[in-house]
Amino acid sequence: MEGAPAPVRPVTGGKGLPATYQTRISGFADMDRTAGDRLLWAYADLYCRLQRRLFAEVAAGRSPASLKADYLRCYRIPARLFNALRVSLEGKVASVKEQQLLRRDELQRRVSRAQDQIAKVGESAGGGRGEWLHQKQRRLTNLKGKLAKLESDIDSDRVRLCFGSRRLWRKQHNLEANGYASHNEWLNDWRSARSDEFFVLGSKDETGGSQLCVATVAEDGSLTLRLRLPDCLAGEQGKYLVIPG
Secondary structure (H helix, E strand, C coil): CCCCCCCCEEEECCCCCCEEEECCCCCECCECHHHHHHHHHHHHHHHHHHHHHHHHHHHCCCCHHHHHHHHHHHHCCCHHHHHHHHHHHHHHHHHHHHHHHHHHHHHHHHHHHHHHHHHHHCCCCCCHHHHHHHHHHHHHHHHHHHHHHHHHHHHCCCCCCCCCCHHHHHHHHHCHHHCCCCHHHHHHHHHHHCCCCCCCCCCCCCHHHCCCEEEEECCCCCEEEEEECCCCCCECCECEEEECC
């Protein structure tokens, strides 16, 4: 949401795949830039906060269907926003599960390779080879531990999601090396990273393809987006945030 307007550019994933477009927001209709940015950040913060809560409750054994009515009532969000939370979360979970299988295959290969290397040297290796063997055995134990933990997750259908990214989470343990003057400085980045996006779900049977965000073509050929705000964020400006240009 920062910076000067940039040309919209299409990004395609290959033949037959839908195109994705990106741009920078230049302003808002009937609202100054600061107020409009604040509303978008509030939308993203609400969306990400509810998605983390939904993930925790689903991980605890609740089904999204059993939670939907409570979310609509307690958080004053439309049904389509809850559906967007669910669909986006299901996609993230499916991605983690796919990565688990790939990671398991990789660990199994590394364990097998380490075992073969140790077997070739033998337990009676002396001199420098003895130290090498010791390190290899320690490495093998480490790999087996990681593999056992991963297989336990797969068998129990456990998914570990780090909202904000593990990479950023780990940076707090070495602040200076990662360019942070204080833990609070890192914490601000962490909170922003956990609340910096939202997903709007569409459907071909809805007006304009989506109840929550509709794009219309202006006279100059540009697009205007009309974003439906959740009731909990709607105020004097109304229930829509209009983004022209």
